[in-house]
Amino acid sequence: MKKVPYRHSISKVLGVSLIVFLLFSVSIFAQDGGSAEGASAEVADSGDSSGDPAKGKALFNQNCAACHSLTRKMTGPALANVESRLSDDEGLDREWLYNWIKNSPGLIASGDAYANKVYSEYNQAAMTPFPTLSNEDIDNILAYTAAPPKTAAPAAAAAGEASGSGSGSSGDGVSNELVLGALALVFALLVVMLFLVNKTLRRIAEANGVDLSQEESAKRLPLWKAFAKNQFLVLVTVVFLLLGSAYFAYGWMMQVGVDQGYAPVQPIHYSHRIHAGDNKIECKYCHSSARVSKTSGIPSLNVCMNCHKSIYQVADETLEEGKREYGIDYNKEIKKLYAAVGWDEENQKYTGESQPVKWVRIHNLPDFAYFNHSQHVSVAGIECQQCHGPVEEMEVMYQYSPLTMGWCVNCHRETDIKVEGNAYYEKIHAELSKKYGVDKLTAAQMGGLECGKCHY
Numbered sequence: 001m002k003k004v005p006y007r008h009s010i011s012k013v014l015g016v017s018l019i020v021f022l023l024f025s026v027s028i029f030a031q032d033g034g035s036a037e038g039a040s041a042e043v044a045d046s047g048d049s050s051g052d053p054a055k056g057k058a059l060f061n062q063n064c065a066a067c068h069s070l071t072r073k074m075t076g077p078a079l080a081n082v083e084s085r086l087s088d089d090e091g092l093d094r095e096w097l098y099n100w101i102k103n104s105p106g107l108i109a110s111g112d113a114y115a116n117k118v119y120s121e122y123n124q125a126a127m128t129p130f131p132t133l134s135n136e137d138i139d140n141i142l143a144y145t146a147a148p149p150k151t152a153a154p155a156a157a158a159a160g161e162a163s164g165s166g167s168g169s170s171g172d173g174v175s176n177e178l179v180l181g182a183l184a185l186v187f188a189l190l191v192v193m194l195f196l197v198n199k200t201l202r203r204i205a206e207a208n209g210v211d212l213s214q215e216e217s218a219k220r221l222p223l224w225k226a227f228a229k230n231q232f233l234v235l236v237t238v239v240f241l242l243l244g245s246a247y248f249a250y251g252w253m254m255q256v257g258v259d260q261g262y263a264p265v266q267p268i269h270y271s272h273r274i275h276a277g278d279n280k281i282e283c284k285y286c287h288s289s290a291r292v293s294k295t296s297g298i299p300s301l302n303v304c305m306n307c308h309k310s311i312y313q314v315a316d317e318t319l320e321e322g323k324r325e326y327g328i329d330y331n332k333e334i335k336k337l338y339a340a341v342g343w344d345e346e347n348q349k350y351t352g353e354s355q356p357v358k359w360v361r362i363h364n365l366p367d368f369a370y371f372n373h374s375q376h377v378s379v380a381g382i383e384c385q386q387c388h389g390p391v392e393e394m395e396v397m398y399q400y401s402p403l404t405m406g407w408c409v410n411c412h413r414e415t416d417i418k419v420e421g422n423a424y425y426e427k428i429h430a431e432l433s434k435k436y437g438v439d440k441l442t443a444a445q446m447g448g449l450e451c452g453k454c455h456y
Helices: 005-045 053-063 082-090 094-102 104-109 113-121 135-146 152-162 176-207 212-219 223-229 231-254 272-278 301-308 316-326 330-341 373-379 405-414 423-436 444-448
Strands: none
Touching: 053 135, 082 094, 082 135, 094 104, 094 135, 104 113, 223 231, 301 330, 316 330, 405 444, 423 444
């Protein structure tokens, strides 16, 4: 029997391909496992075993955030790693912290040296005592202060990129470059295999006396002629182009009037990140009409002056961060506020020479759509962030949600009505619950999809 020359070559290529693929698979799984082990070890090593950082964060925000930050000095000192710092620098243990947090005036009166040092440093204003906090609560707070700050991970990632690591990673910890390299190698091997198969088949044809060059020259046509003669291919291409054009045209037209992501430059820069985020100012302190009115309202400049009569400049750390990260000089923006409201900073009085501020509206519904803030904020108890996004993280305010009809309708379909403590809904809720056979009603089941609710 005549030996078939192409089998040996193809077998070699297939064997090499299989070996290379297996090697890449092993390396990928090994790296994935190592990453998982490293992550597990990191989780095991982080945090304080004697407290729950998640519970501590909630307690910190409720009791401590008004006067303390983790990373910067405010009314009180920064509290990041406070326990380890006091232990290393002052030789104080956790028991001292229990006494200080629960009864700081008593500890000061007892003559404790470090308590009196803090008392003198911070304008002889004793810290508010928290006798209701248990030792477990304080353990949780200390565990939270010992945990890495939120910004540590992004900062580390940025540092890694800057150092030239150049290795992105996919969600499971596998390097993107490694995956792409493996796919590129597999593709190259396939190309080599096809080339060898084609070469081997040509040798077989020539050995059997077939002249491929003449047949190919006789049958070969220009590409466009071959395409034009293939009516099926032409039809499929035309249909594909028509469908693609219709898809993109529809997508473009559906974006008309949708301003998601709109972030205009305002005449006076206002950082929601600093006010609502760092300083924990309640949204409705400035937008007070959201509780009782259709609109949330634009805060009067007098609301700003409630604080900025005394706050005429920001801390050096915040000022440097603003210039470095956002190109903003916060102190200059405060001067713009003083000029607009007519405040004489030197003499500490109003001049009466005010200037209008031409704020640029960001969230704007069509005139034919009715929306009432008070109905959603006061009655439904919806948080501002549900529609406006993480405002406390926005340096420049932008439109977070699309504010389209479909977006509103989906929310009405998914949101349960808040009926607890609202006598108005009791009878309606009981009747509709029987009708739909449910325990909780959505806004849609309460008539939230009726056209007249928003259009009349």
